[in-house]
Amino acid sequence: MPGTVLLLAASPAGKGCLVDAASVLPVLAAVPPAVLAGTETANVVELADPLEPQAVLTRLRAAAASPGPLTLFVTGQLQLDRRQRLPHLALARTTPATVRYTGFPWHWFREELRLRAVGTTTLVLDLHADAESWVWLRANALDCGPTVAVHGRVAPPPGRWRVAVPTYMKAVATVLRSGGRPPLEQLHHMAAARIAGEGEVGDLVLSGTGTGLPSGGSMGAGMGVRAGAGAGTGAGAGAGTGTVAVPPTAPGAALAIPAPSGPLPPLPAHIPRAPVPPAPVDTDPHLAIAAAVQAGRHADADALAARWERSAAVEHGVGSEETLHWAEVRADLAMFAGDAARSCRAWMAVAGARLTAGQPVDAPAVEAAVDRAHHQWGRIGETDSARELGPVLAELRARVPGRREGALDHVHRQLRRLQLQTQS
Structure with a gap:
């Protein structure tokens, strides 16, 4: 049976644009339709920077009515409307004040796809969230419906005066153009691995089926990728040594955080034990940490991670990969936990430890740590804390300039701006 493919790339025109979404369409369009759909033949519909939400709805409705397999490749940015605080896919005319009328409500995807048979519909997503949407995603699932398989990523805001590139979707297209069409979950992992060295910060990794997207991980530069596997509420962890990124809280969602193998080690007697409830020795500590984060028990999550960090330092050494993990x-x-200053300090400490261990300044793991420290420094709301950490970050940046020109x-x-604020 022929398949149907909908290529949708949308982002606002002008200064509200967070991602150059349309840039991915030529790359996707170069993939044979049958490969995009995973069927012998396929029909492809392309929507580039559409203006009206109703036009998108019409195309989506027609695609959803097709009897064969349906694959949607959606690239763009998420914004919340100011009245209902619901996520929308921003379109060409969308502004923060007009999202409700000019954006495409995300729940329209769920409503139009809800009657399709299980196993016939796949969403491949490469989304960037604005600041409000990123906060919203920490407490809510991006609901795509219980019958839709979802693979992709949601990235945080790229920063002021920057327009991001849909690297994940371009990696998907690159894999597909290389010949053949691997199973979608494998395609997801291959694409994520391709962008792991590009300094993506704090991405939410989506891979699963249903309203509780059952995966988590981060795409850390050069650090490998961690992502959940399977469907429903199950989750798994991929290979590698990546860092943790917890997906949105959702009923029934299982969180997967990268883990070294092995049971919970006992702490040496001379190291004080963290005040957290004991866990069974055969329990993956990353799952316990994820559960604590999901429940809002951030102090407990940090205390458990600190316990493992101290144990790793005793067993493997302060500068070991186990400890740095x-x-x-x-x-x-x-x-x-919303503590950007503490996160910034921690990432700078990681970068310093890697440099002290002899890792080169252009090592992907070193660059990633400094990039993340820089990213968190920009999110510090307290002027005094930002001013205190700024010179330390500047010194680190002088050693590790990274791949972003002008960092x-x-x-x-920013330091000069903070100084002027203090003087005024």
Whole structure:
């Protein structure tokens, strides 16, 4: 039976644009339709920077009515409307004030796809969230419906005066153009692995079926990828040594966080035990940490990660990968707790430890740690804390400039702005 493919790339025109969504369409269009659909023949519908939500709805409705397999490749940015605080896919005319009328409500995807048979519909997503949507995603699932398989990522805002590139979707297209069409879950992991070295910060990794997207992970530069596997509420962890990123809280959602193998080790007697409830020795500590984060028990999550960090330091050494793994987990946990200053300090400490261990300044793991410290520094709301950490970050940036041109200059400009604020 012929398949149907909908290629949708949308982002606002002008200064509200977070991602150059349409840039992915030529790459996807170069993939044979049958490969895009995973069927012998397929029909492809392309929507590039559509203006009206009703036009998108018409095309989506027609695609959903097709009897064969349906694959939707959606690239763009998420924004919340100011009245109902619901996520929308921003279209060409969307502004923060007009999202409700000019954006495409995300729940329209769920409503139009809800009657399709299980196993016939797949959403492949590469989305960037604005600041409000990113906060919303920490407490809500991006509901795509119980019968739809979802693979992809949601990235945080790229920063002021920057327009992001849909690297995940371009990686998907690159894999598909290389010949053959691997199973979608494998395609997802292959695409995620391709962008793991590009400094993606704090992405939510989506891979599963249903309203509780059952996966989590982060795409850390050069660090490998962690993502859940399977459907429903099950989850697994991929290979690698990546850092933790917890997906949105949702009923029934299982959280998967990267883990070293092995049971929970006992702590040496001379190391004080963290005040957290004991876990069975055969329990993956990452699952316990994820559950604590999901429940809002951020202090418990950090205490458990700290316990593992101390144990790893005693067993493997302070600068070991095992210890640095847990330091990175704690840096991300600080981010999830909303403590940007603590997260910034932790990432700078990780970068310093890697440099002290002899890793080169252009090592992907070193660059990723400094990039994440820089990212969190920009989110610190307290002027005093930002001003305190700024010179330390500037010194680190001078050693590790990273791959983003002007990163050190950005730190110096922000420091001057903070100084002027203090003087005024």
